[in-house]
Amino acid sequence: MDVVVLESLDPLIEELRSAGYTVVGPTVQDRAVRMAEISSAADLPAGVGDVQDPGSYRLTSGADGMLFGYAASPDSAKRFTQPPRQTLVRMRDGAFEEVDEGAPRVALLGVRACDLAAIAVQDRVFAGSRHPDPAYRRRREALFLIAVNCAVPGGTCFCVSMGTGPKATAGFDLAVTELDAPHRFLVETGSERGGEIVARVPHRRAASEDVHAADEVSRMAAVRMGRQVDTDGIQHWLPAAHDSPRWTDVASRCLSCTNCTMVCPTCFCSTVEDVTDLTGQVTERSERWDSCFTLDFSEVSGTHARGSGLARYRQWLTHKFATWYDQFGTSGCVGCGRCITWCPTGIDVTEELACIR
Amino acid sequence: MHPMTPAPFLVRSRRPVRADTVNLTLEPVEGACPPFLPGQFTMIYARGVGEIPISISGRTRAGGYLQTIRAVGAVSRALCRTRRGDLVGVRGPYGTAWDVPAASGMDVVVAAGGLGLAALRPVVQELVRHRARYGRISLIVGTRAPMTLLYPRELDRWARAGVDVQVTVDHPDHEWKGPIGLVTKLIERIVFEPRRTAGFVCGPEVMMRAAAGELVRRGVAASRITLSLERNMKCGVGRCGHCQLGPLLLCLDGPVVSYERAARLMAVPEL
Numbered sequence: 207m208d209v210v211v212l213e214s215l216d217p218l219i220e221e222l223r224s225a226g227y228t229v230v231g232p233t234v235q236d237r238a239v240r241m242a243e244i245s246s247a248a249d250l251p252a253g254v255g256d257v258q259d260p261g262s263y264r265l266t267s268g269a270d271g272m273l274f275g276y277a278a279s280p281d282s283a284k285r286f287t288q289p290p291r292q293t294l295v296r297m298r299d300g301a302f303e304e305v306d307e308g309a310p311r312v313a314l315l316g317v318r319a320c321d322l323a324a325i326a327v328q329d330r331v332f333a334g335s336r337h338p339d340p341a342y343r344r345r346r347e348a349l350f351l352i353a354v355n356c357a358v359p360g361g362t363c364f365c366v367s368m369g370t371g372p373k374a375t376a377g378f379d380l381a382v383t384e385l386d387a388p389h390r391f392l393v394e395t396g397s398e399r400g401g402e403i404v405a406r407v408p409h410r411r412a413a414s415e416d417v418h419a420a421d422e423v424s425r426m427a428a429v430r431m432g433r434q435v436d437t438d439g440i441q442h443w444l445p446a447a448h449d450s451p452r453w454t455d456v457a458s459r460c461l462s463c464t465n466c467t468m469v470c471p472t473c474f475c476s477t478v479e480d481v482t483d484l485t486g487q488v489t490e491r492s493e494r495w496d497s498c499f500t501l502d503f504s505e506v507s508g509t510h511a512r513g514s515g516l517a518r519y520r521q522w523l524t525h526k527f528a529t530w531y532d533q534f535g536t537s538g539c540v541g542c543g544r545c546i547t548w549c550p551t552g553i554d555v556t557e558e559l560a561c562i563r
Numbered sequence: 564m565h566p567m568t569p570a571p572f573l574v575r576s577r578r579p580v581r582a583d584t585v586n587l588t589l590e591p592v593e594g595a596c597p598p599f600l601p602g603q604f605t606m607i608y609a610r611g612v613g614e615i616p617i618s619i620s621g622r623t624r625a626g627g628y629l630q631t632i633r634a635v636g637a638v639s640r641a642l643c644r645t646r647r648g649d650l651v652g653v654r655g656p657y658g659t660a661w662d663v664p665a666a667s668g669m670d671v672v673v674a675a676g677g678l679g680l681a682a683l684r685p686v687v688q689e690l691v692r693h694r695a696r697y698g699r700i701s702l703i704v705g706t707r708a709p710m711t712l713l714y715p716r717e718l719d720r721w722a723r724a725g726v727d728v729q730v731t732v733d734h735p736d737h738e739w740k741g742p743i744g745l746v747t748k749l750i751e752r753i754v755f756e757p758r759r760t761a762g763f764v765c766g767p768e769v770m771m772r773a774a775a776g777e778l779v780r781r782g783v784a785a786s787r788i789t790l791s792l793e794r795n796m797k798c799g800v801g802r803c804g805h806c807q808l809g810p811l812l813l814c815l816d817g818p819v820v821s822y823e824r825a826a827r828l829m830a831v832p833e834l
Contacts, residue, residue, distance in 0.1 A: 294567045294568065304564065304568045331802065335800070335801050336800070336801065337800035337801060338566070339566060340564075340565060341565060445809060448831050448834070477803065477805070478567075478613065480610075480611050489611045493567065496803070496804075496805075498807075502795075503805060504795050505795050506795050507635045508635065511795070511834075512834075516833075517834070521834075532811075533801075
């Protein structure tokens with residue numbers, strides 16, 4: 207793997223834009239880091255840090271001039287791989303016509319290792335299934351992934367426990383480690399097209415000091431991980447604990463608000479909706495994100511398989527950490543900690559799992 | 564083609580079978596119906612309303628699907644209201660199937676509760692088609708009332724073909740002379756050799772637990788009893804997540820599941 211050093215990200219962003227990519231990266235909006243289109247490195251959140259705790263997310267001032275000094279933001283890559291709403295079929299004149307919403311060429315800058323792992327999980331669900339989704343494949347191929355290795359993990363992060371980070375090891379086109387003194391970026395190439403882009407921007411070969419400095423960033427990030435989960439045997443002990451008294455306890459705090467499933471980078475559940483236009487001639491059928499925390503998610507003939515909040519929380523947590531293995535051969539959790547940060551009542555999956563065990 | 568794109572089908576015939584239930588026969592606008600196995604289902608789409616999983620009850624002479632639908636929710640009501648010549652969308656067939664030939668040489672108990680007989684019809688047809696391969700065949704049917712019995716003429720035909728057909732009702736009318744009460748009661752009466760018996764069960768979940776439980780109590784191996792389970796389903800192809808039952812995605816791992824596997828899962832409330 208080629209390893210180079212860039213003095214600035216601007217030529218890289220410029221090169222991606224001229225290659226036809228919309229470059230999407232972290233920006234500050236509404237006092238949070240959000241993924242949005244950027245036109246230069248000046249749009250990135252310089253000197254911004256964050257403090258994440260159960261039910262709490264606050265931006266702070268981070269290290270001077272550093273562009274990636276914060277942890278997972280509420281946005282993951284999910285809305286680029288699985289759009290929140292996509293039209294599937296249009297019907298008119300007695301014909302069903304498949305709608306191709308296209309696959310925008312997007313370069314995602316700042317994808318963390320946990321999010322790369324989440325994309326790999328979604329690949330299994332949508333591309334690796336018995337009924338593969340060609341539109342998903344096209345979107346994935348059009349997505350250029352520039353990982354950023356975390357320097358400052360959040361207080362709710364536990365990627366080390368889930369074996370997904372903090373260093374990106376696969377699934378990226380380019381992986382960046384931001385270094386200081388002097389400010390520079392170590393860039394690893396993970397794909398042919400990644401190599402072609404890097405070859406066209408000003409760079410120098412990485413020296414061993416650069417590589418060591420980057421290794422140190424990832425080593426320190428792993429050490430400073432906010433939380434941990436003991437995943438040993440979890441596929442077996444968690445489903446077996448279906449009658450643990452802890453479920454009643456956590457259900458008393460869970461609002462069934464669906465926030466955890468919306469911010470989760472792997473939660474893929476969806477529902478389908480029909481909209482007919484005012485003339486009654488054209489009907490569109492679309493798929494949108496759904497959540498197992500809603501009551502009608504499990505509705506059959508007027509009754510609900512999971513009528514209680516307890517059953518819905520148990521379904522989500524058990525699926526995420528255990529039965530996901532049965533269905534997709536992998537954990538559904540990548541340890542990004544978003545569900546903990548964005549839970550309005552601060553439910554912490556790492557704490558719940560420790561108590562249930 | 565995208566797995567969520569339905570194929571256009573025409574309603575070739577629509578026959579009400581009771582107050583709230585119709586038999587639809589569906590044929591593709593172009594080409595032939597894909598083959599199906601007993602127990603598999605299609606996703607049927609009512610334009611502008613939605614899509615639901617429906618078991619395939621059989622194949623018509625013209626090669627279409629026979630599908631029996633009860634008006635329960637918005638989509639099933641819309642499908643029940645369709646008329647001959649209407650366009651619907653069909654995807655599938657999907658899901659696991661009942662392995663009828665695996666019961667060769669054995670006694671067979673088919674237990675149906677309510678609309679469960681619609682899913683089991685292809686199983687009985689297969690058994691009758693190769694009657695000589697099987698030992699004693701019992702079909703026990705539980706239904707709300709004599710008027711709500713599905714396929715009454717076929718039940719007579721199957722009885723003449725060597726199937727012990729027993730029907731029990733919850734609410735008898737004045738003419739009813741048969742048994743009253745649960746399907747489980749009938750299992751106590753029928754004759755089979757438990758150690759070489761296969762069970763095919765479909766109906767409401769409480770009925771399936773009771774019927775499969777009774778078969779096990781009489782000595783039938785749980786691994787030889789198969790059920791068809793139902794959950795909310797939006798896609799049928801393993802992408803919507805709605806049909807989970809513990810580790811199972813019932814659209815892919817079901818709907819037909821062995822009782823050996825299902826018993827443990829069905830025993831957990833609200834799984």
